[in-house]
Amino acid sequence: MDTEFDILIIGSGAGGGTVASALSPLCADGARIAVLEWGPHFKDEEFTGGELEMAQKLFFESGAITNRDQTLTVACARGYGGSTLAYTGTSIEVPQRSVDHWNVPGLTIADLVPRMRHYKAQNNVHELSDEDINENNQLFAAGCRALGYSVKKFPVNIKGCKGSGMCNMGCPNGAKQGTNRVQLPAAEAAGVQVITNCRVHRILPHEVEAEVAPSPYGHPSAWPAGRYRLHAKVIVVAAGTMHSSALMAHSRLPVSLPALGRYFTCHPALTLIAQHDHPFLNYYGFPKTYYCDDFEEQDDYILETCMYFPFTTAKSLAGFGAEHSALMADFRRLQMILVLVSDQAEEGNRITPDADGNPVLHYTLSERTLDALVDSQRIAAKIFFAGGAARVHAPAADRFLIDKADSDQVDQLIDRRHLKLGKISIASAHPMGGCRIGTDPKNSVTNDRGKVHGLDWLYVADGSLFPGSSGVNPYVTIMALADRVAEGIRDRWRAGELR
Ligand SMILES: Cc1cc2nc3c(=O)[nH]c(=O)nc-3n(C[C@H](O)[C@H](O)[C@H](O)COP(=O)(O)OP(=O)(O)OC[C@H]3O[C@@H](n4cnc5c(N)ncnc54)[C@H](O)[C@@H]3O)c2cc1C
Ligand code: SF4
Structure with a gap:
């Protein structure tokens, strides 16, 4: 050696x-x-x-x-x-x-x-052909287009993908x-x-x-x-x-x-989940095909399709008990959108080492980030409903599920005062x-x-x-x-x- x-x-x-x-x-x-x-x-x-x-x-x-x-x-x-x-x-x-x-x-x-x-x-890196795009992704595109938002295809770096979604x-x-x-x-x-x-x-x-x-x-x-x-x-x-x-x-x-x-900085993210009345192809197929960046420049966030497996999905739901369990049991009818916020670089958000050299993260979610997380949930809820969802779960809503009958009140029902830090699953992979x-x-x-x-x-x-x-x-x-x-x-x- x-x-x-x-x-x-x-x-x-x-x-x-x-x-x-x-x-x-x-x-x-x-x-x-x-x-x-x-x-x-x-x-x-x-x-x-x-x-x-x-x-x-x-x-x-x-x-x-x-x-x-x-x-x-x-x-x-x-x-x-x-x-x-x-x-x-x-x-x-x-x-x-x-x-x-x-x-x-x-x-x-x-x-x-x-x-x-x-x-x-x-x-x-290339774009997937339309026939390789599963229904979870197609529903996102349909919802965005119905509302007049632009939807773009992700270039992806796969070769010989079998669509296992893992x-x-x-x-x-x-x-x-x-x-x-x-x-x-x-x-x-x-x-x-x-x-x-x-x-x-x-x-x-x-x-x-x-x-x-x-x-x-x-x-x-x-x-x-x-x-x-x-x-x-x-x-x-x-x-x-x-x-x-x-x-x-x-x-x-x-x-x-x-x-x-x-x-x-870390692109704080939330997984948003909607329930449809019928089962569809969600967990099988390449999981992430479309995104919408109409809100990036002005409002600091992008919306992407996503599909997570049961543990990650379960921890992304704000709530517990029977309603949580019932929604999880309905996995085949769930659609998902990921919200990513472009957070600002601030001096005080920092990493320090512990005694063994492992990272200790000092990070405060800014007011601007929290506002973006709330605003993006409203937009995502509208996209879900425009794509045909029957109910939407938004962590900043006043209830576990917003029903389609209340879809015209999304802006009132999803509100900053319901966003309880520490009780919702804000995650970062960036x-x-x-x-x-x-x-x-x-x-x-x-x-x-x-x-x-x-x-x-x-x-x-x-x-x-x-x-x-x-x-x-x-x-x-x-x-x-x-x-x-x-x-x-x-x-x-x-x-x-x-x-
Ligand atoms: C679940 C997930 C999904 C993602 N999806 C996407 C995506 O679709 N598109 C995209 O653009 N980005 C995505 N990202 C982000 C992307 O993977 C990362 O931004 C990128 O890999 C970071 O590269 P890096 O070199 O900075 O660190 P890493 O790729 O994390 O590599 C760092 C390496 O250093 C090693 N290391 C750490 N400390 C030491 C040490 N003391 N001694 C020796 N080795 C050490 C670690 O073990 C690790 O292997 C995703 C990330 C995750 C976690
Ligand atoms: S969907 Fe993802 S995990 Fe499955 S084969 Fe394709 S690249 Fe691999």
Whole structure:
């Protein structure tokens, strides 16, 4: 085993996997590159689709890292491929208005677009044909169109999809083209080592302290269990938004980084559910085909189709007892919409490390976010009814179900005073920020190429780079940013600076 490397990459998700593949051509030039990944490399047969089993296997905290006041849960996965194991694979380019809003000199939409398109092509991104779209999605489109809202098709990154609908539990058919399927195998073939079951505990100048521990799942790690001290000319942190800033803060780096962990955003989301009078095809078929972004610019939210399995659906319902049980028993008649709010980057929303370096999330849902969550429930309810739903469950309604007969009173029945924080299930799968790109070390952590201010050996390349929320599903943007980071490192290698 080598303990001397040129480049060490911490994490193998959308960011780390991209950096590994983009830097892998340097291996032919003698570069020693390794990826250190905390989680296992799951075997194909371990993606069983069992909801609770996969939640526990795949995710940190079974998919629910909570903020300190327990009003929000955040999901991020652990394993070869990171959260790309669990994502749905909707592949949207960051819009110009988000990049303009970030306002980082040097970071332009013109630079990001070709990078995003490169990875979209690599990951087989395309739109589904109409005959592959199931009824849960068709009902959303019908409702939107009936009300005059625009509805767009998601580009998705699947190949050989069997429509099992289990994308968020890890695809049992190997159809989603995450970094586990595309970038990491290509990087390994080119000579990059990927060490799984390997948690980095601390980053030191040109060094990391890491530990390989056996896992009950996956292929065995390439290295025996034990503690390691590894040296590298360059270290790239791509541990994901929740873990990168926690790891860096825990490491006590030899520079002052006042913005580290701060300006966290996460697209707080609610799952909204409607009941139809007849059963239809909802849980089978690719789950997420359409979205509506008519409200993004003005009202800070987008609406997407979604379909979750029984546990996730049950916890998304505000209420309990007989009415909860009756609605769940009617699963075949349920339609779902996901609301995602574009939250603002605020300094006080931040991640700090606990004594072991695990993330502690300090996040307050702002008044603006709560207003958007209420407004979006009203719009979603109208879309459900326009699509033929008989009853709608909205967590901010004054009752468990709003009947179609009351559909003209949706604006009054769904109201902010009924939105009881801590009693409704606000969740996030898009954590962003904490190591934001910028020019001023007072309010940013890295430069526009992901190099940490004041340290020429340390880079960040994952969702934590976002200066503010992307406003859209983020993985394609993360890959583009990681590609920029890799390009900067590659240029330094080729200039002989890192040899
Ligand atoms: C359920 C779900 C659905 C989603 N659906 C979509 C979607 O449809 N479209 C979209 O655009 N986005 C989606 N996302 C978001 C997308 O998956 C993430 O934004 C993206 O994968 C984040 O990339 P990342 O590199 O920042 O982190 P991750 O992909 O989370 O990778 C981080 C990796 O670092 C590892 N790590 C952490 N700490 C350490 C350490 N100390 N040592 C070693 N390794 C470490 C972790 O184990 C993990 O494997 C979804 C996310 C989830 C959870
Ligand atoms: S719907 Fe398609 S991509 Fe999703 S888990 Fe099933 S086969 Fe995989």
